[in-house]
Amino acid sequence: MATAAKRENERLAIAKTYKIYIDGKFPRTESGRYFTLEDKKGAVIANICRGSRKDFRNAMVAARAAQGGWAKASAYLRGQILYRIAEMLEGRREQFVAELTLQGVAARAAEKEVDATIDRLIYFAGWADKYQQVFSSVNPVSSSHFNFSVLEPTGVVSMLAPETSGLLGLVSNIAPTIVGGNTCVVLASESLPLCAISFAEVLHASDVPAGVVNILTGFKSELIEHFASHMDVNAVIFCDGDKKTAKTVQEAASINIKHVIRRTDINWSDQSAQHPYLVRDTQEVKTTWHPIGV
Amino acid sequence: MAPDNKLAFDDGWQYSPAPESTDHIKLKKKYELYIGGEFVAPVEGKYFDTINPANEEKLSKVGLASTADVDKAVKAARKAFGAWSRLKAAERGKYIYRIARILQERSREFAAIESLDGGKPIRESRDIDVPLAAAHFFYYAGWADKLEYAFPGRNVKPLGVAGQVIPWNFPLLMASWKIAPALACGNTIILKPAETTPLTAMKLAEVVADAGLPPGVVNIITGAGDTGAAIVNHPGVDKIAFTGSTDVGRIIQKALAGTDKKYTLELGGKAANIIFADAAIDQAVEGIVNGIFFNQGHVCCAGSRLLVQESVAEAVIQKLKDRMETLIVGDPLDKNTDIGAINSAAQLKSIESYLAIGQEEGGEMFQSSCSVPDQGYWCRPTIFTGVSQSNRVVQEEIFGPVLAIQTFRTFDEAVSKANNTPYGLSGGIWTDKGAKIFKMTQSIRAGVIWANTFNKFDPTSPFGGYKESGVGREGGMHGLDAYLKLEA
Numbered sequence A: 001m002a003t004a005a006k007r008e009n010e011r012l013a014i015a016k017t018y019k020i021y022i023d024g025k026f027p028r029t030e031s032g033r034y035f036t037l038e039d040k041k042g043a044v045i046a047n048i049c050r051g052s053r054k055d056f057r058n059a060m061v062a063a064r065a066a067q068g069g070w071a072k073a074s075a076y077l078r079g080q081i082l083y084r085i086a087e088m089l090e091g092r093r094e095q096f097v098a099e100l101t102l103q104g105v106a107a108r109a110a111e112k113e114v115d116a117t118i119d120r121l122i123y124f125a126g127w128a129d130k131y132q133q134v135f136s137s138v139n140p141v142s143s144s145h146f147n148f149s150v151l152e153p154t155g156v157v158s159m160l161a162p163e164t165s166g167l168l169g170l171v172s173n174i175a176p177t178i179v180g181g182n183t184c185v186v187l188a189s190e191s192l193p194l195c196a197i198s199f200a201e202v203l204h205a206s207d208v209p210a211g212v213v214n215i216l217t218g219f220k221s222e223l224i225e226h227f228a229s230h231m232d233v234n235a236v237i238f239c240d241g242d243k244k245t246a247k248t249v250q251e252a253a254s255i256n257i258k259h260v261i262r263r264t265d266i267n268w269s270d271q272s273a274q275h276p277y278l279v280r281d282t283q284e285v286k287t288t289w290h291p292i293g294v
Numbered sequence B: 001m002a003p004d005n006k007l008a009f010d011d012g013w014q015y016s017p018a019p020e021s022t023d024h025i026k027l028k029k030k031y032e033l034y035i036g037g038e039f040v041a042p043v044e045g046k047y048f049d050t051i052n053p054a055n056e057e058k059l060s061k062v063g064l065a066s067t068a069d070v071d072k073a074v075k076a077a078r079k080a081f082g083a084w085s086r087l088k089a090a091e092r093g094k095y096i097y098r099i100a101r102i103l104q105e106r107s108r109e110f111a112a113i114e115s116l117d118g119g120k121p122i123r124e125s126r127d128i129d130v131p132l133a134a135a136h137f138f139y140y141a142g143w144a145d146k147l148e149y150a151f152p153g154r155n156v157k158p159l160g161v162a163g164q165v166i167p168w169n170f171p172l173l174m175a176s177w178k179i180a181p182a183l184a185c186g187n188t189i190i191l192k193p194a195e196t197t198p199l200t201a202m203k204l205a206e207v208v209a210d211a212g213l214p215p216g217v218v219n220i221i222t223g224a225g226d227t228g229a230a231i232v233n234h235p236g237v238d239k240i241a242f243t244g245s246t247d248v249g250r251i252i253q254k255a256l257a258g259t260d261k262k263y264t265l266e267l268g269g270k271a272a273n274i275i276f277a278d279a280a281i282d283q284a285v286e287g288i289v290n291g292i293f294f295n296q297g298h299v300c301c302a303g304s305r306l307l308v309q310e311s312v313a314e315a316v317i318q319k320l321k322d323r324m325e326t327l328i329v330g331d332p333l334d335k336n337t338d339i340g341a342i343n344s345a346a347q348l349k350s351i352e353s354y355l356a357i358g359q360e361e362g363g364e365m366f367q368s369s370c371s372v373p374d375q376g377y378w379c380r381p382t383i384f385t386g387v388s389q390s391n392r393v394v395q396e397e398i399f400g401p402v403l404a405i406q407t408f409r410t411f412d413e414a415v416s417k418a419n420n421t422p423y424g425l426s427g428g429i430w431t432d433k434g435a436k437i438f439k440m441t442q443s444i445r446a447g448v449i450w451a452n453t454f455n456k457f458d459p460t461s462p463f464g465g466y467k468e469s470g471v472g473r474e475g476g477m478h479g480l481d482a483y484l485k486l487e488a
Helices: A053-072 A075-091 A093-102 A107-127 A131-135 A168-179 A194-204 A220-229 A243-256 B067-086 B089-105 B107-118 B122-143 B171-184 B199-210 B225-233 B246-255 B281-297 B310-325 B345-360 B411-419 B434-443 B477-483
Strands: A034-038 A044-049 A145-153 A156-160 A183-187 A213-216 A235-239 A259-263 A283-291 B033-035 B038-040 B047-052 B057-063 B155-158 B161-165 B188-192 B218-220 B239-243 B262-266 B272-275 B305-309 B364-367 B382-385 B402-408 B426-430 B448-451 B484-487
Touching: A053 A145, A053 A156, A053 A183, A053 A213, A053 A220, A075 A093, A075 A107, A075 A168, A075 A194, A093 A107, A093 A194, A107 A168, A131 A145, A131 A283, A156 A168, A156 A220, A168 A183, A168 A194, A168 A235, A183 A220, A194 A213, A220 A235, A220 A243, A235 A243, A243 A259, A243 B246, A283 B434, B033 B067, B033 B199, B047 B107, B057 B199, B067 B161, B067 B188, B067 B218, B067 B225, B089 B107, B089 B122, B089 B171, B089 B199, B107 B122, B107 B171, B107 B199, B122 B171, B122 B477, B161 B171, B161 B225, B171 B188, B171 B199, B171 B218, B171 B239, B171 B477, B188 B225, B199 B218, B225 B239, B225 B246, B239 B246, B239 B477, B246 B262, B272 B281, B272 B411, B281 B310, B281 B402, B281 B426, B305 B310, B305 B411, B310 B382, B310 B402, B345 B364, B345 B402, B402 B411, B411 B434, B426 B434, B434 B448, B477 B484
Parallel strands: A156 A183, A156 A235, A183 A213, A235 A259, A283 B448, B161 B188, B161 B239, B188 B218, B239 B262, B272 B305, B272 B426, B305 B402, B382 B402, B426 B448
Antiparallel strands: A034 A044, A145 A283, B033 B038, B033 B218, B047 B057, B155 B484, B364 B382
16 A cells, blocks of 8 residues: 655655456456455555456456467467567566565565566567477378377466465466466465566566466465366466365366376576476377378 | 269178187186286185176186285385386386287287187287287387487486276277386386276286296286276375276376376267368268277277268268178177177166167167177167267267267368367368368367378377376377476
């Protein structure tokens, strides 16, 4: 919340209302609920939307609708759009540093996190038109057939973002997912939600089609089961969480044989946290046969 | 377009019986469990019969593995893992090559036993199942010392002990799909074949022993669902590989929740075989027949739905019916047989229930008029026309020689109908236009697409499903992933 003007002639700052991001729009949660984000001293930083199951379902509809078109976008275009996200983030670097600091991250660490996030976007932007070549194959079958295997996006991915890395962790999971043509619905870190919503604004200004990334805020305990059980989700990525949480997610995911991708104990600021296998995690392998003959 | 060149197979010529000889095969009266490099009696001393589905006669009996036996097998595999995974990779590969070679040498024996125990035509077990199984071992043998080239930028490590549960439709072939990559990657194994088709797996245990594999590297135990569940739930197992129904796959995925076990699931399917008006129609009809009647339709990737473009539907269906009349249903060991025995009484009952459901839902059923033997389990090749997308015979996997036929007008309608099931294992497309093939292969949400062909398999070709058809791939370089840890 904005601090009050200290002196008579000082300008009163405009505080941002943090909303959620669904289908390229910034609605409030349909539930009308909120939770307060406080700083270390207990002062209210912002009222955060406490997203509901209905918000998630709305976001799923948007993500599914956007998926076909996004997957059909050329690899070159997807790469450029990811690059554009990095450009937009670079331009708003100070805002993100300030937001991280406001949430308790030390100034130097905040700067490093934003810089690393921008670089990570560039890293995955570059993979857009390359991972296919690394992971595809032409298969030397014994019969007279041309046979090849390519990667295709699995579809719609639900994602529980890392709890302790509000920006870098979030983007390190979104980028490899969407660069491969998937769309996603993301639940932001519960304790560090500000950057997620500001990142949605960056996405919004980066030619990312509506519905490709949808970001909710809210209580993980309330929403996790829906993220894992929704019948239109193809893969669920969940970061952090203990074994009990893993069990909940995996059990719910088994209803329709979702892919379950668990990412724990990852230091997102480390170079080892970026590799194309994160892209491959949400890809399917498709093999096509055709006879050779006249 | 009326088909005027109707095939005339019933004009007085008869096929003489051409049975494959079985006098050369070696079947024991009783098979024990293969654990720790030895055939050992099950702890509880229980056995169950395995019968020939073509005449309901007992072939042999096999051990019923209990939880205690599973535990023994896991301990044996665990004990063997250290030395096996540390063995020089090239040497590991050589053991697997040996298995491939012995299988090739004994191929006819395996083919005959496969047909006896499972009911599939000898032509298929001889020309497809057994040669492909040997080829699978040969292919993965060569990977053993080349794994680092398959995953650029990663270090690879074996997972440990793999529990593998396989179905009854391709008993030996599925065993090879499971065992070969697991061994090549340095894992040890507990394999359980299906309860109705245990014999070639137990014969494979003999091959493993003859190949001199160290004790405990491959353990093969027999039993039904309870034995499979004991493998899945055993804490000493690091990886589960399952091929079977989506319903059981769901149960397994749920059972593994909260554990660190890795898993691959190769589950059901309801593939659409899509025939466009510009297809080579006679070839397409052969593709339809191969798609649904291969192996009695006991094929997860069977082309069990036909989507035919409206303008040629009448002609295609008529040609299909004519072709169905020429199919020979009967003795699996006869080399002329096209369609063998349904694998079990239970499966026949399930298929027959779908025949009733299809008719109750308003579908029009056509079956060929062929004769079938009195003894054994048989189902005539069957098609349903006049069915709609929501009909159960269109949505659900029947796993028998039963084809549901729908028509379409436009490309988009074909795609929408093809994708409108929970499954995504395979699909077929028949057209003369290359551009249409590529558009269709990109539009069908399935792991294997056959264009102007169907039901082709190869060790180098990754296989596996989208959506509720499973998780992971088997075959090819991509199939290695299922048995390795990838580390930075």
